[in-house]
Amino acid sequence: MTTRTVRFRIYRYDPDKDERPYMQDISAEVDEHDRKLLDALTKLKAKDETLAYRRSCREGVCGSDAININGKNGLACLTELDSLKQPIVLRPLPGLPVIRDLIVDMTQFFKQYHSIKPYLINNDPPPERERLQSQEEREELNGLYECILCACCSTSCPSFWWNPDKFVGPAGLLSAYRFLADTRDQATEERLDNLEDPYRLFRCHTIMNCVDVCPKGLNPTAAIGKIKDMMVRRFV
Amino acid sequence: MNIPVFKFDAVIVGAGGSGLRSAIQLSEAGLKTAVLSKVFPTRSHTVAAQGGVAASLGNSDADHWHWHMYDTVKGSDWLGDQDAIEYMCRKAVEAVVDLEHYGMPFDRTENGKIYQRPFGGHMSNFGEKPVRRSCAAADRTGHAMLHAMYQRNVKANTQFFVEWMALDLIRDSEGVVVGVTALEMETGQVVIFHSRAVIFATGGSGRIFASSTNAFINTGDGLGMAARAGIPLEDMEFWQFHPTGVAGAGVLITEGVRGEGGVLRNSDHERFMERYAPNAKDLASRDVVSRAMTTEIKEGRGCGPNKDYVLLDITHLEPATIMKRLPGIREISMQFAGVDPIKEPIPVVPTCHYQMGGIPTNYAGHVVAPDASGRQAIIPGFYAAGECACASVHGANRLGTNSLLDLLVFGKSAGDSAVADVKAEAAHRDLPANAADYSLARLNAINTQKDGVSVFEARQAIARTMQDHAGVFRFADLLKKGVTQILEVEKQVRRLEIKDKSQIWNTARVEALETENLIEVAKASMISAEARKESRGAHVRDDAPDTPEFPNGRNDKEWLKHTLWYREGNRIAYKPVQMTPLTVDTIALKTRSY
Numbered sequence: 074m075t076t077r078t079v080r081f082r083i084y085r086y087d088p089d090k091d092e093r094p095y096m097q098d099i100s101a102e103v104d105e106h107d108r109k110l111l112d113a114l115t116k117l118k119a120k121d122e123t124l125a126y127r128r129s130c131r132e133g134v135c136g137s138d139a140i141n142i143n144g145k146n147g148l149a150c151l152t153e154l155d156s157l158k159q160p161i162v163l164r165p166l167p168g169l170p171v172i173r174d175l176i177v178d179m180t181q182f183f184k185q186y187h188s189i190k191p192y193l194i195n196n197d198p199p200p201e202r203e204r205l206q207s208q209e210e211r212e213e214l215n216g217l218y219e220c221i222l223c224a225c226c227s228t229s230c231p232s233f234w235w236n237p238d239k240f241v242g243p244a245g246l247l248s249a250y251r252f253l254a255d256t257r258d259q260a261t262e263e264r265l266d267n268l269e270d271p272y273r274l275f276r277c278h279t280i281m282n283c284v285d286v287c288p289k290g291l292n293p294t295a296a297i298g299k300i301k302d303m304m305v306r307r308f309v
Numbered sequence: 310m311n312i313p314v315f316k317f318d319a320v321i322v323g324a325g326g327s328g329l330r331s332a333i334q335l336s337e338a339g340l341k342t343a344v345l346s347k348v349f350p351t352r353s354h355t356v357a358a359q360g361g362v363a364a365s366l367g368n369s370d371a372d373h374w375h376w377h378m379y380d381t382v383k384g385s386d387w388l389g390d391q392d393a394i395e396y397m398c399r400k401a402v403e404a405v406v407d408l409e410h411y412g413m414p415f416d417r418t419e420n421g422k423i424y425q426r427p428f429g430g431h432m433s434n435f436g437e438k439p440v441r442r443s444c445a446a447a448d449r450t451g452h453a454m455l456h457a458m459y460q461r462n463v464k465a466n467t468q469f470f471v472e473w474m475a476l477d478l479i480r481d482s483e484g485v486v487v488g489v490t491a492l493e494m495e496t497g498q499v500v501i502f503h504s505r506a507v508i509f510a511t512g513g514s515g516r517i518f519a520s521s522t523n524a525f526i527n528t529g530d531g532l533g534m535a536a537r538a539g540i541p542l543e544d545m546e547f548w549q550f551h552p553t554g555v556a557g558a559g560v561l562i563t564e565g566v567r568g569e570g571g572v573l574r575n576s577d578h579e580r581f582m583e584r585y586a587p588n589a590k591d592l593a594s595r596d597v598v599s600r601a602m603t604t605e606i607k608e609g610r611g612c613g614p615n616k617d618y619v620l621l622d623i624t625h626l627e628p629a630t631i632m633k634r635l636p637g638i639r640e641i642s643m644q645f646a647g648v649d650p651i652k653e654p655i656p657v658v659p660t661c662h663y664q665m666g667g668i669p670t671n672y673a674g675h676v677v678a679p680d681a682s683g684r685q686a687i688i689p690g691f692y693a694a695g696e697c698a699c700a701s702v703h704g705a706n707r708l709g710t711n712s713l714l715d716l717l718v719f720g721k722s723a724g725d726s727a728v729a730d731v732k733a734e735a736a737h738r739d740l741p742a743n744a745a746d747y748s749l750a751r752l753n754a755i756n757t758q759k760d761g762v763s764v765f766e767a768r769q770a771i772a773r774t775m776q777d778h779a780g781v782f783r784f785a786d787l788l789k790k791g792v793t794q795i796l797e798v799e800k801q802v803r804r805l806e807i808k809d810k811s812q813i814w815n816t817a818r819v820e821a822l823e824t825e826n827l828i829e830v831a832k833a834s835m836i837s838a839e840a841r842k843e844s845r846g847a848h849v850r851d852d853a854p855d856t857p858e859f860p861n862g863r864n865d866k867e868w869l870k871h872t873l874w875y876r877e878g879n880r881i882a883y884k885p886v887q888m889t890p891l892t893v894d895t896i897a898l899k900t901r902s903y
Binding site: 087088089090106108118119122123125126127128129130131132133134135136137151172173174176179183187190191192193195199201202203204205206207208210211214218219221222252255257258 | 348351352354356357366405411414415417418419422446449456461495524525560637641763812813815816817
């Protein structure tokens with residue numbers, strides 16, 4: 074087995090012992106099975122177990138291992154090691170408080186997600202069997218329901234950086250549109266009212282960082298545009 | 310030491326499919342409920358399920374729960390309990406319809422109903438021909454399901470303790486379960502959750518194997534906690550090797566690929582499953598397909614430079630079908646195998662995937678274990694559901710799509726049982742004195758160990774031992790060696806040392822605690838496997854070959870029984886298989902073929 078060295082520069086901060094954060098230069102020996110950044114991090118952690126980061130599914134569906142990689146947000150488990158310039162600079166997702174090393178406090182992110190009432194609202198008594206939905210109606214949800222809540226998008230959005238408490242952010246708005254677009258949902262007016270505010274929706278200035286970083290290839294900006302259209306349409 | 314006590318009506322450990330399904334029942338019944346999870350709920354491993362959830366909706370083909378029940382009993386190689394299997398298959402339609410009402414974005418048929426696809430081992434009319442029974446949201450069914458259930462819990466105001474790891478079960482002097490200890494990962498704080506019901510929904514522990522489709526978090530925490538609390542683990546010798554893990558990476562490729570028309574090929578480009586399962590072919594049961602693949606590779610018909618994988622071929626399917634029905638698979642193939650399956654077949658190998666055994670329960674979700682007189686008795690206050698539990702509906706081999714069904718049906722029944730029991734009981738029972746001492750001692754031992762073994766080394770030792778001694782095919786001498794070796798590895802695990810002493814988000818500590826759970830699962834699995842001297846379902850050994858007297862090596866006279874492994878003394882006991890269903894006739898023993 075041939076091994077090679079990968080060089081890293083990693084943001085480190087353990088509030089239990091460090092007075093302030095610092096950048097650590099460290100390297101890992103990887104072999105040909107280590108194709109993804111997460112594989113290299115696993116090797117690194119075997120060498121220095123104090124390095125803290127989140128990870129779980131290692132296949133891009135759980136959304137745990139979002140970090141800032143050479144300046145761009147992404148999932149460590151989907152990022153090809155060979156695509157990265159060395160030293161690989163790893164930082165926690167920007168714009169959220171750091172708890173330790175690469176682990177951020179995601180409270181604000183989830184608060185915004187929860188604020189859009191991310192659940193189906195249908196007050197009719199449920200039928201005995203499934204509610205019907207045509208294939209075309211169901212297609213409307215494609216590109217919306219696949220979000221994994223990794224926060225790559227919202228934490229790359231300058232509008233979210235400035236107003237994380239007021240602007241819902243791309244992830245939350247993508248979910249908002251996921252329910253607006255669902256023919257089974259009855260709360261369209263309530264959902265639009267909830268977003269009718271100078272900040273919650275309208276702080277999106279179509280910078281499109283969200284689209285650029287989404288590891289699932291989703292397009293929050295387009296969804297936000299559709300919500301804005303719905304807002305306009307209900308007044309004409 | 311002063312340990313805070315949080316008081317709840319019910320505590321659910323785990324926020325994957327079964328935990329979230331239970332939580333809906335408890336929250337909507339108005340119980341004060343805490344859900345503990347090592348990860349944010351939508352990061353639980355249910356999220357990775359792909360192909361679908363079984364229910365005899367009959368939306369595309371005629372179907373009936375009784376046929377589903379037959380397939381499940383046959384799939385289990387008759388080790389499944391027929392009362393629990395009838396219960397699950399009868400409840401399947403309701404379970405799936407509930408999800409649709411929660412907003413789950415199922416794919417649709419032309420008339421707007423839930424889309425269904427064929428899956429391995431699911432047949433119509435008592436084993437006649439494949440039936441479309443797997444209800445799917447593209448190839449992201451688990452993701453769509455987990456998010457829909459999390460969303461329903463947001464609506465129901467369920468209280469989550471995110472990034473908390475449960476440490477140990479608390480039982481009082483009468484053995485009643487009265488709570489759990491748990492560690493808040495962000496602060497390192499240990500807390501007692503005092504409750505009237507504890508539901509374990511902690512998922513699987515596939516990380517005991519070196520090559521696994523499982524997430525890093527699947528470390529059998531519930532099984533470890535149950536075993537340490539004196540509760541036996543059932544049928545732990547039965548591990549499912551999924552036929553199609555991406556070679557090298559281990560990432561899952563759904564059986565739905567074969568459901569949509571994909572076929573397996575060897576180095577001669579032969580569709581070899583036709584030889585092993587003339588009727589169901591590539592849609593035979595998973596244990597059958599995994600063994601066929603392993604045989605092909607062993608006999609030199611593997612592909613690639615080392616001839617160590619076979620190919621999953623969908624290049625004959627319409628690209629539009631692939632894009633619509635299997636978009637996630639295309640993504641995974643390109644990401645982890647470096648091939649676009651529209652143009653090239655995917656290299657695959659059998660990969661550890663699912664634990665059929667677990668904490669013994671009845672179909673109402675109560676944990677049951679033999680009492681002093683040997684009678685199967687409910688352990689008051691304790692419930693389990695999903696992969697961590699053994700109801701037993703999967704017996705010796707699980708059918709694809711029955712895992713998501715299991716977690717829905719038994720998540721709900723465990724939740725309902727807990728609601729009924731809590732409402733019938735007036736107050737919390739007292740906590741035993743020093744209820745957290747055991748957990749604190751474990752933490753302290755890890756913190757203060759010197760010249761010990763690193764978590765990384767210990768985990769590698771567990772995974773290597775399991776992989777080398779208890780794989781797809783098992784050998785009597787290797788199992789014997791495996792038992793000796795895993796007990797040696799246990800000694801290493803008793804001396805885990807961590808360099809990280811921080812209180813804040815100490816992942817080394819969490820991984821050490823997980824390793825203490827993994828070793829319990831590994832011992833249970835190896836020792837139970839060594840003890841079962843027959844071949845059945847996923848457990849196939851060289852000294853129990855296919856003979857006229859024992860077709861497929863299965864020996865119903867001696868081995869039609871469930872294994873129970875006890876941590877204390879590594880004792881093995883057995884209990885009978887429940888052959889009597891709830892309302893229909895027993896599905897009689899038969900030789901299994903596809």
